[in-house]
Amino acid sequence: MKQNDIVVVLAAFAAYLILMVVIGVVYMKKTKNSEDYFLGGRGLSGWVAALSAQASDMSGWLLMGLPGTVYALGTGQAWIAVGLFLGTVFNWVCISSRLRRYTIVANNSLTLPAYFENRFRDKKRVLLLVSSIVIVIFFLVYTASALSAGGKLFHSVFGIDYHIALAIGAVVILAYTFMGGFMAVCVTDFIQGSLMLVGLLAVPVLAYCFIGSGNLNAMLDESQVIGGHQAYLSMTRNGESSYSFIEIFSQLAWGLGYCGMPHILTRFMAVKNQKELKKSRVIAIIWVALSLFAAVAIGVLGRAYLYPVILGTEGQASTESVFIEMITKIFTQDLRLPFIGGVFLCGILAAIMSTADSQLLVTASSVSKDIYKDILKPQADEKTVLKVSRVTVIVVAVMAFAIAWNPNNSIMGLVSNAWAGLGSAFGPIVLMSLFWRRTNFAGAVAGIVSGGLTVIIWDYIPFINGQTLGTATGLYSLATGFVISILCIVIFSLCTKAPEKEILEEFDRVKKMKEE
Template sequence: MDYLWTFIAFGVYLLVMLLIGFLSMKRTKSSEDYFLGGRSLNGWVAALSAQASDMSGWLLMGLPGAIYALGTGQIWIAVGLCIGTILNWALISSRLRRYTIRAGNSLTLPAFFENRFHDKSKLLRVASSLFIMVFFLVYTASAFSAGAKLFSSVFGLDYIWALAIGAAVILIYTFFGGFLAVCWTDFIQGFMMLIALMVVPFFAVSVMGGFGETKAVLDSLGTNFLNPFYDNGNPMSAVSIISQLAWGLGYFGMPHILVRFMAIKNENEVRKSRKVAITWVVISLSAACFLGIIGRSYFQDSLLANGQQENVFINMIQDIFNNHIHIPFIGGLLLCAILAAIMSTADSQLLVTASSISEDVYKGVINKKASDKSMLLISRITVLVVSAVAFMIALDPNSSVMGLVSNAWAGFGATFGPVVLMSLFWKRSNVTGAAFGMIAGGLTVILWDYIPLFGGATLAVQTGLYSLVPGFAINLVLMIIVSLLTKAPSREMLDEFDDVVRSKGMEISPKN
C-alpha cells in the first residue's frame, strides 16, 4: 500500500510537468522562443529556474551523501557555491543580459562570444559548442544516473529500467516545450526542493527524540565528524579546502545558468531575481548540509557498508513517512523533490546543448539561411541524440553523482568562466586571447581529470587539487597575455563595450 501512494504522488507530479510542456509548446513558435522564451521571464521564474537548474540531484543526493560519509569538512563546497552565486548575480547577470542584446541579440553563449569579439573565423562559436556538447554529456548523465537511483530505490526497479523511465520523462517535456517549459517546471521544482530540504530533517530529529539525542549520536562517532576542518576523520589540507571553495568559480561559465540572465525581460526583473536567487541558494545549501549531518545520526554507518550514502535523503523520507508518521502520499511528494532537482538540471542541459548545436553549428556555420521551422527540428533531434548518448554514459549503476557533476562543473568553469568575465569587464580583450584561453582551459580539465600521466594516476589524484583551479587560472592568464600581445580591439568593439557600461540599469537595443 505504501508503494501505491508513493506511485500516485509521482504520477501526479509527472503529469503536471508534462502538462506544462505541452502548454508551453503552443507558445513556442520560433528559435528565440525555444531557446530564450522570447526574453520574457519575470524575476521569480528566472531566479528559481536558474538556481533549480544549477543545483540538480547533487543538492539532495551528492552533497548530503558526501557529508553523511565524510563529515562536515565537505561543507566548504557549499560555502564556495554560496559565494559564487552571490558574485554571479551581482557581477554577471545584468551586464550579460545587456551585452547579449547589444551584441547582435545573441541567443546562446557561443553566439555571444562570436558577436562580442567580432570573430569572423567562427572559431569561438564552434569551439565553445563542442565543449558544451562534451561536458553536458557528462552532466546530463549525472542527472540520469541520479534519477535511476531514485526510481530504483523507491520502487525496487532494476537500474536500467529506472534509468529509462527517468530519462524518458525529462526528454518528453523538454522536447516539446523548450525554454518556457523548462523554466516554468524549474520554478515549481525550485519550491519543491526548498520545502523538502527544510521539512525532512526536522521530522528526522523528532523521530530520534530531539536535538539532544541527535547530537549525542554524532558525538559518539569519535571521528571529528562535526569539525569542518576534518575530512573522514583526518585533518583537511589547504589544497582540499581551496579545491572545495573553488567550486564557486564554476558559476561564471555555466551556460544553463547564464542563459537565464539573458532571458529576463527587463532590468527591474534582474534586480528582483538577484534577491530571490541569493536567498534561495543560501537557505537550500544550508539545509542540504544539515540534512547530511542529521542523516549520519539517523542511520549512523548503515548506508556506508553497501555504498548507499547518496541515498540518505531517499531512505530517510521512506523510513519516516512509511514507518513512523504513516503518511506515504506526503512522503511520495517529498521524494518528488529529488526528482524535481534532477529534472530541473537535466532539462536545462539538454536545451542548452540543443541550442548550441542548432543555432551555433547548424545555422551559424552549416546553413546560415536556416528557417525557424528547420531550427526547431534540428533542436529537437539534438535533444534526442544527446539524451541517448548521456543514457549510455549513465548505464553504470556504480557511477557517482558527485563525481560526474564535479567533472562537468570544472569543465564549464575552466572553459568559459574567465572568457565571460573578461568579455564583460575588460575592453582590451580580443578574439585571439579568448580562443587561446578557452581552448587551454577546457583541455586542462580533460587532461587533469581523465589522462593518467603518472603510473596510471591522473593529475587530480596525484595532487588532490580540483581541476577547475588550474583550468581557470591557465585560461585567465593566457587570455590576458595573448590579448596584450596581439592586435587591439577595433573601434566598433570598444564603442559597443562602452555602450553596455553606460547603459547600466537601463534597457539597451540590439545592433546587428
C-alpha cells in the first residue's frame, strides 16, 4: 500500500474509533444503575437487538477465521457455517422469547447466573458462583481471540508491530465499554453489524467482477488448491482427504453453542417487548444467512483473486488475513478508493470490537453483580457495584491482552475452545431449565460443572500417546460436553428431590404466557 493510501485509510480508522468512544461518553451520562449498565433498562429495539446479538456473536472469526480456513482447505469447511446458521435459527425461534419472559418472572434476573439462581431458588448461591467462574475462565480466552484479531488487522494494514496494534485495539474497546455499559455496547454493535454486512456483501461481488465470469475454476487450479478446483469446491472434501462422519458432525456441532452464550442470551433478555423480539428474529436470521454465505465466498474468491500471491506461504500474511488483503487490493490498486477501503477495513475492526466489548461486559456483570454484590457484599449500593463493574472491565481486558500477546495464536483455535466451554457448560441447562419441568438445583449444578470440565479435559489433557482426546478422536469437545451435560442434568434431577411447588408453578406460568 502506498504512503498516501495508508494515510487515507488511517483517517477512516481514526474517524471510526473516535465515533465509538463518543458513543461511550454519551451513554455514560445515561447510565444510572446496574440494570442500565448490564441490560440497558430492557429497552432494546428489534433492529438494535438483532444486529447487536449477531455482531457480538460472529466476531473476527466471521471475517478472518472462517474465510481463512475456507481459503486454505476449500468449501468443505463451510459445514461450520451450516451448523451456526441452524443454531442461530433455533436460538431465536425456540429460546429467545421464553428466556426473556422467564428472566422477568424469575425476580427480574439481569444476568445468566442470576437467572439460574432465581430459577432454582438457590439460596446458598452455589449456581451463581459456579456459573460466574465458568464465564470468567472461558470469556478470558474468547476476549483474547478478539484482541488477537485486532492486533493482526492493524499489523496487516499498517505494518504496525503486532503488540502495539494489540494495545491500540484493546484501549479503544476498553474505553467505550468502561464508560457506557450495555447500551453503548449495543448501539456500537448495531453500527458495527451494519458495517460488517455491507463489507461482507460488497467485497466478494467486486472480486468476482475482477476475476471474470468463467475464470474462477482455472484460477483456482493455478493457485495450487489441494486436489484441483473440483475437490476444493466440494462439501465432501476436507483438504487432502474426504470428510468422515465425525468431522462433519463436529463442524455442525458448533451450532449447539448458541444455547449457552451469555453475551447473546443477554440480548434476548434486554429486548423492549415481545413484538420487538419477533422483529429481531427475522432480521437476525437474514443477517446471519447472508453473512455466513458471504464469508465462505470470500475464502473461495480470495484464493483466485489474490493469485499469484498465496497466503500462508513463506513471506506472506496468514490465510486468516484473506479479507484484509482483498479489501486492500480492490480499493487501493484496482478501484483507487482508499478511503472506502478504509471504511470496509473498519468492518473487520467492527467485528472484532463488537465481540470483545460484549464479552468484557458479561464478565464484568458476573464479577460485580453475581460475585461481589450477591455473594461477598450484599449491602453494596448501586454506585459501588457500578465502580466494581468498571474496574473488572479493566482487569479482564489486561488479562485477555496477556493471553493474546503471542501473535502465532490462531483466532479459530481460541474461539473454538471458548465456544465449546461456554456452550457445554450453559447450553444444556438453559434448554432444560426452559423446557423440562423436572429440572432441579442438583441437575443444574451437575450440568454446568460436567459440561465445562469435559471441554477442559477433552481439549487440554493429553491422555492418548501425548494427544488430547479431541485430537485423537477428531470429535469437537462441544459435542461431547453438551451430551454429557444433558445426561448429568437428567440423571441428577431424577435421582434427587423434585422441584418445590413454587418452582413448578412458576414454570407453568411462564409456559402459558403468550407472546404479547
